[in-house]
Structure formats: C-alpha cells, structure tokens
Amino acid sequence: xxxxxxxxxxxxxxxxxxxxxxxxxxxxxxxxxxxxxxxxxxxxxxxxxxxxxxxxxxxxxxxxxxxxxxxxxxxxxxxxxxxxxxxxxxxxxxxxxxxxxxxxxxxxxxxxxxxxxxxxxxxxxxxxxxxxxxxxxxxxxxxxxxxxxxxxxxxxxxxxxxxxxxxxxxxxxxxxxxxxxxxxxxxxxxxxxxxxxxxxxxxxxxxxxxxxxxxxxxxxxxxxxxxxxxxxxxxxxxxxxxxxxxxxxxxxxxxxxxxxxxxxxxxxxxxxxxxxxxxxxxxxxxxxxxxxxxxxxxxxxxxxxxxxxxxxxxxxxxxxxxxxxxxxxxxxxxxxxxxxxxxxxxxxxxxxxxxxxxxxxxxxxxxxxxxxxxxxxxxxxxxxxxxxxxxxxxxxxxxxxxxxxxxxxxxxxxxxxxxxxxxxxxxxxxxxxxxxxxxxxxxxxxxxxxxxxxxxxxx
Amino acid sequence: xxxxxxxxxxxxxxxxxxxxxxxxxxxxxxxxxxxxxxxxxxxxxxxxxxxxxxxxxxxxxxxxxxxxxxxxxxxxxxxxxxxxxxxxxxxxxxxxxxxxxxxxxxxxxxxxxxxxxxxxxxxxxxxxxxxxxxxxxxxxxxxxxxxxxxxxxxxxxxxxxxxxxxxxxxxxxxxxxxxxxxxxxxxxxxxxxxxxxxxxxxxxxxxxxxxxxxxxxxxxxxxxxxxxxxxxxxxxxx
Numbered sequence: 001x002x003x004x005x006x007x008x009x010x011x012x013x014x015x016x017x018x019x020x021x022x023x024x025x026x027x028x029x030x031x032x033x034x035x036x037x038x039x040x041x042x043x044x045x046x047x048x049x050x051x052x053x054x055x056x057x058x059x060x061x062x063x064x065x066x067x068x069x070x071x072x073x074x075x076x077x078x079x080x081x082x083x084x085x086x087x088x089x090x091x092x093x094x095x096x097x098x099x100x101x102x103x104x105x106x107x108x109x110x111x112x113x114x115x116x117x118x119x120x121x122x123x124x125x126x127x128x129x130x131x132x133x134x135x136x137x138x139x140x141x142x143x144x145x146x147x148x149x150x151x152x153x154x155x156x157x158x159x160x161x162x163x164x165x166x167x168x169x170x171x172x173x174x175x176x177x178x179x180x181x182x183x184x185x186x187x188x189x190x191x192x193x194x195x196x197x198x199x200x201x202x203x204x205x206x207x208x209x210x211x212x213x214x215x216x217x218x219x220x221x222x223x224x225x226x227x228x229x230x231x232x233x234x235x236x237x238x239x240x241x242x243x244x245x246x247x248x249x250x251x252x253x254x255x256x257x258x259x260x261x262x263x264x265x266x267x268x269x270x271x272x273x274x275x276x277x278x279x280x281x282x283x284x285x286x287x288x289x290x291x292x293x294x295x296x297x298x299x300x301x302x303x304x305x306x307x308x309x310x311x312x313x314x315x316x317x318x319x320x321x322x323x324x325x326x327x328x329x330x331x332x333x334x335x336x337x338x339x340x341x342x343x344x345x346x347x348x349x350x351x352x353x354x355x356x357x358x359x360x361x362x363x364x365x366x367x368x369x370x371x372x373x374x375x376x377x378x379x380x381x382x383x384x385x386x387x388x389x390x391x392x393x394x395x396x397x398x399x400x401x402x403x404x405x406x407x408x409x410x411x412x413x414x415x416x417x418x419x420x421x422x423x424x425x426x427x428x429x430x431x432x433x434x435x436x437x438x439x440x441x442x443x444x445x446x447x448x449x450x451x452x453x454x455x456x457x458x459x
Numbered sequence: 460x461x462x463x464x465x466x467x468x469x470x471x472x473x474x475x476x477x478x479x480x481x482x483x484x485x486x487x488x489x490x491x492x493x494x495x496x497x498x499x500x501x502x503x504x505x506x507x508x509x510x511x512x513x514x515x516x517x518x519x520x521x522x523x524x525x526x527x528x529x530x531x532x533x534x535x536x537x538x539x540x541x542x543x544x545x546x547x548x549x550x551x552x553x554x555x556x557x558x559x560x561x562x563x564x565x566x567x568x569x570x571x572x573x574x575x576x577x578x579x580x581x582x583x584x585x586x587x588x589x590x591x592x593x594x595x596x597x598x599x600x601x602x603x604x605x606x607x608x609x610x611x612x613x614x615x616x617x618x619x620x621x622x623x624x625x626x627x628x629x630x631x632x633x634x635x636x637x638x639x640x641x642x643x644x645x646x647x648x649x650x651x652x653x654x655x656x657x658x659x660x661x662x663x664x665x666x667x668x669x670x671x672x673x674x675x676x677x678x679x680x681x682x683x684x685x686x687x688x689x690x691x692x693x694x695x696x697x
Contacts, residue, residue: 033529037560040553047564048529049518114512116526175505178495178586181525182487217462224465232472235480244591245523246494247487252589254483258476319593322524322532399594402531403559410560 003076005083008090010353012069013346015097017431019062020339024427026055028420034406034413046108053107053119059334060117061100065093066342067199068135071156073349074206075139078153079146085138092134099127115180117188118170125171132164151220152202152209155227159198166190178246185241192337193234193262200341201226201269207293207348208273212280222272229265233258240312244321252314259312263305270297288363291370292344299336299374307332307381319396324409325388332381335373343430350437359439366433372426379419387412494587507579510572519563523588530563535595537584542577549573616687619680623673631691639670646692651685658684 032038033048072089076082083089103120106112112119120128139160143153170187174180205223209216239255273294307329311320320326347366351357387409395405491497511517517526522533536545548555550573552563568576590596620626620642626635631642645654658681661670673681 033561038562040562040565043562043564044553047515047519049515049527049564052518052527052529053515110515112513112515114515114517116517119515119518173509175508176491176495176497176500177508177522177583178491178588179488181523182484182491184525221460221462221465224462224469225460228465228469228472231469232476235473235476238480239483241525242487244588245525246491246586246588248490248494249589250483251487254479318591321591322521322526322528324528327528396593399599403561406561 003082005086005089006073006076006349007353008083008086009069009073009349011090011093012065012072013350013353014435015093016062016065016069016342017346017434019058019065019100021427021431023055023058023062024420024424026051026058028417028424030055031413031417031420035410035417050107050110053112054104056117057100057103057107057119061096063338063342065096066345067160067196067203068092070203070342070345070349071135071139071160071199073345073353074156074203075142075153078150078206079143079148081142081146081148083138084142084145088134088138092131092138095127095134096131099124099131115170115184118184122171125167128167129164132167136160136164150216151223152205155198155205155223156202159195159202162198163191163195166195181245182242182247185238189238189241190235192334193237194231196338197230197234197265198227200337201230203341203345204269204273204293204297207289207344208276208280210348211289211293212276214276214280219276222268226265226269226272229261229268233261233265237262240314240317243314243317256312256314260309262312263301263309266297266301266305270301273297285358286347286361286363288366288370289344289347291367292340292347295370295374296336296340296344299332299340299378301336302378303329303332303334303336303381307385319392320388323388323391323396324384325392328381328384328388331377331384335377340374346434350434351439354437356439361437361439365429369426369430369433372422372429374426376419376421376423376426380416380423383412383416383419387416496582496585499582499585501578501582503575503578504582506572507575507577507582510568510575511579514566514568522583523586524591530561532592533580533583534586534588534592535584537577537580539595542581545577545580546573549576615680616683616685619676619684620687623676628670642688643691646689649688651682651689654685654688655681 029051030048033051038048072083099120103124106121106124107119111121113121113125139157143149143157166187169183174183201223205219208214209219236254237258239251240259242251242255277290277294311317311325311329351359351361390409390412391405394400394408395402516533519527519530520533521528521530524532524534540548548563549566549568551565553565556563590598593599625642628636628638629640629642630637635642649657655678657664658673658676660672660674661668662672676684
C-alpha cells in the first residue's frame, strides 16, 4: 500500500465478505425448497420468491461493493495520486449498505419492484443512483486530475460508467412485457457480458502487472484485444435472450452467431493470463494468490464459456430456455468470473491494507477455502445440469406437466444442497481467513516484489 | 501484433457490434406492436402486470422463460388452463395445491386484481414468440388433432390388418407372431404416408426384410393401415 486513501477499500471488503456469507446461507434454503415440501404456513410467510430476491440481490450488492473497494485500492496506485474525496467514499458505503439493508428488510415484508434481479423498489433505486454518482465523481475526478492515463484506468472507468448508465434503464415501469424483458436484458446481460467484463479485465490486468512484473505495455495491448472481442461478441450477443420473447426472428440468427463466438475472448483471457504468468518473474508470493487467479480464469471459461455455449444455440435453447440448465450456467459463471476475481483481489490487497505487504502468512486455510468453494460450486452446477437436462427432456421434449418434471429432479436438488454445504463451509473459511490475516511471526523479511519496481517508475 | 492493431480491434469490434445492435433495436421496436398485439394491451392488462409484479410472482414462475424456475412457465397459462382454473389458483392456492409437494403462497388478492391478472395472462398467451415453450407449442396441438383424426379412421385400418392377417408375423399387444417388428414400435420413426408407401413393395425400401408386397390394396386402404399404426404409437406426435 503506497497511498493513505487506499485504506478505504478495507471496510468495503469486510462488508462484501459478510454479505457473501449471508448470500450462500440463503442459497441453502432455496435448495431445500426444491427437494423438500415446505408447509403452506411457512410458504405464506416466507415464500421462495422472497428468499430468491434476497439471494440474488445480495450477490449483486456484495460483488459491486467488492469492485468498488478494489477500485478505491487500485486508483491511487495507478494514478499516483490520493483519492480526491476519501470522506465521500465512506459516505457512499454507508448509503449503499443502508439501501441494501432496507431493500432486504423490505423484501421480507413484500416491498418489491417485482422484476427478477431488479427487485429493489423504485424509491430505493434513486438512492442507488446517488451512490453510483458519488462513486463515479470521486473516481473520475481523481483520474482526470492525475493525468496518468493508462488503458487499465480507461477500461475500469468505462466499465463503471457503462454499468451506472445501464442501471437507469432497469428503473422505469414498462407496459408491454416484451419491451420490459428487452430492456431488462440491457441491464442483466450488458452488465455481466459488457460492463462487468470491462471492470474484471481491468482488475485482472492490474493484478497481472503487479504479480508478474510483465511490462505494462504488453499486458495492456492484450487487454485491448480481449475487450474488443468481449464487446464485439457480447453486445450483439444480447440477442441470445431475444429468441422467445416476441422479438423479430432475425434475433435467432444474430443471437446464435454472436453468442457462439462468446467463448473466444474468455479463452484468450485464459491464454493471456497463463502466458504472462510464465513470462513474468515467479518471485511473487503468496502462491495462494495464483491459485485464486488461475482457478478463476479457468472456471470463468468453464462456467461462462462452455456452460454458456452448451445452451446458447437456438436449436438447443428452444428446449432448455428457462430450465435448471440456466441455473447451472448462472452459478458456475458468476462464481468463476466474478466471485473468484473479487476474492483474488481481496487476497492481494488485504496484507497490504493490514500493513504487512509481501510478508509470508499462513496460507493453509485460504487453500482449503478455495478448493471447498470451487469444488462445491462445480458439483452444484453439475447437479443443476443433470436436473436441467431431465427437466428439459420431460417437460419440453415429451410435453409432460411441469410438476411431473420436478419430481425426479428432487434428488439432484438434494445433491446440489449437499454441495452447497461444502460451499458454505468454504466461504466461512475464506471470510475468517481474510478477516484474521496475520504475518507469520519471526519471518517478516519482505520478498522481492515486482510491483515495487513499477511503483518507482510511476512516481 | 502492434498496439495500433490492438486498438483497432477494440474500437472496430465494439463499434460494429454496437451499431448492429442499435439498428436492430430500432427495427425491433417497429415490430413489437404487431408481434405482441399491442392494440389489445388495455389498461386492465397493464393493471394485471402491476398486480403481478406487486406479488413478486416472477420470482417463482417464469414468463416467456424468464424469472425463477421454481414454478410453471405462465406464457401460455391462459391457453393451457383457461380462465376458471387460473382464478381458482389465485383465489385459494392452499386448496388448489393441497396435494402438491410444492406450495404456492396465499396472495390475498382482491376480485379486481384477479380479473386484471387473468386479462394480463390472456393477452400474454397470444404473443408471437417463435412458438415457445415447446410443451405448449401450437404445432403440438395440431399434431394432437391429426392423431385424433387418425384414430377416428381406426376401424378401416384395423379391418385391413385383420383381412391380410398381419398378426401372423407381427405382434400387437399380447397377440400375434414374433417374426416381425411389433406394430406399436413402427410409428416411433415412421409416419402414415411412409407406411402406406412401404406396403406396395417392402423389398424396395428394406431389401431382404422378407415381408410380402400388398399391391392389391388400394391407396386408401394402405393409408388407413398407416394411420392405424401411427395411432398405436405411445410416443406419436413428438
């Protein structure tokens, strides 16, 4: 840590981790709903829909808080300048956390906008917008005043602005359900396959430069190519959500072709990360960080690239659309692409925020956490996939009643629940480990870090 | 690759995709009113959509395949269930789903809200969305009708099968011989016209099958045999 204002990242990370823990616990309850019979008296008070709204909104909230914290950590180091308004950043955290808590309590009492993933009621949406504006102003002004332009900053600021603008499209009430879904996907798809990818690519590039010591110009050149391919396939690829919502037929072609190309930029990201890791110096420790980073890009490719491609073609999607196949893809893709990236960044920043950069710490619990969560989510996604294929075959191909298709998948939802327990255990380990991170006593000599060379150059 | 090429890939790729996307968005808007029958999108339908969102229905059900996957898709609920069953489920889910292993929460909806939601679902069931979902596809309904017609023509086909003693070689239910394929299995892969055609000269379509030809049967007779066999198949119409 080279700048004082980087410390603002710390409370963001802590809150993100706590919300993450709550999110996965609510996930267990959702799985129980699928394989057990929850009695009417419970369903009337706490229905599946409420728990689902909490599960998904907590996910979005904690990932965004993680991204914001990461941005506050990254910006001073990238621009060589303290954050412009550190107190505003704290006010923003209080505002967003308050909004999140109000939303979750509101859901429990049936206060909702009622649109999946965008359930936050409209009055609270305004507070979210205020929070986003505070954030963009703070980061934007710092970048502009510093005039140390890098592609990483550009990608990050571009992604954050894009993210905030798209959120606005999700706020109004639309009379026509087809138009409603059309723009709903501008928020959901263009977030995860546009804006968030820009942010994720920027954070990955920053980490690679710090961790490998590979020259910035090389990393950033490939960042351009990755982003170009992400946006080329991702923007028109939104069409793969427009097959069956009452939009014209050409979306079947546009969506099918562009989304079939979507795995390629992710593959390039995997290759780039691997190449930079090999070319760069291997002195960077802890090893744990590599496990998270490499694990993340691989699961990103599996979850978003392969599991996504598996049901993106219209001929297949006709049968799998809106089934548990989607659930399977969603879980692995989010985990690989965004959860592990956030955790990588936390593991990178935490020792620095706690004042022992580069010193060794006991990594074991972090490794256990990685393998529990990763294998847990993988097993969970495979369980959902089996359930999804069964459902698609029984309901969509054979034309059986929906509830008949749900009977045999109960077993697989139970399997998903068991894997969920492993995930929860892993999350507890990671959160505990990160929050109690300490250097190993008596072994505090710093390890040679490539980041220092670059930091000196930058100043 | 030079940095300049990399920049070109970024701006070019983004620009092309964005342009295509925006142009198609404009065109999609021109077509939405026809495809969704927006002329029938009355104030009551909109009120139904609001009521539907108020109760967070979409976080269990899917509509047009979007939402949560915990309860049936409602795109064609109106065509599938009709008005009265929808009302019953909305009024008293605790009674309607008393035997189900998955429950629907009681919504305490007013009479007005129920009317609104029904008209919302009625409007939705007519959206032209490339015949999704497959289980409620129009093509599937039409195939069912064809099957019924084939079953109505059952007796002439059965009569021909009796007259020509097909069961000397073929199995049907517990009757018949073991030499040839079970009649119920044939229509898993073949349709009525194919079967009718096959009967004129089996050796031509399946050399060495050993089945005699039936050139003395009229085209109508052969077709009635085909329809009878199609009607027998448990998986017909898939």
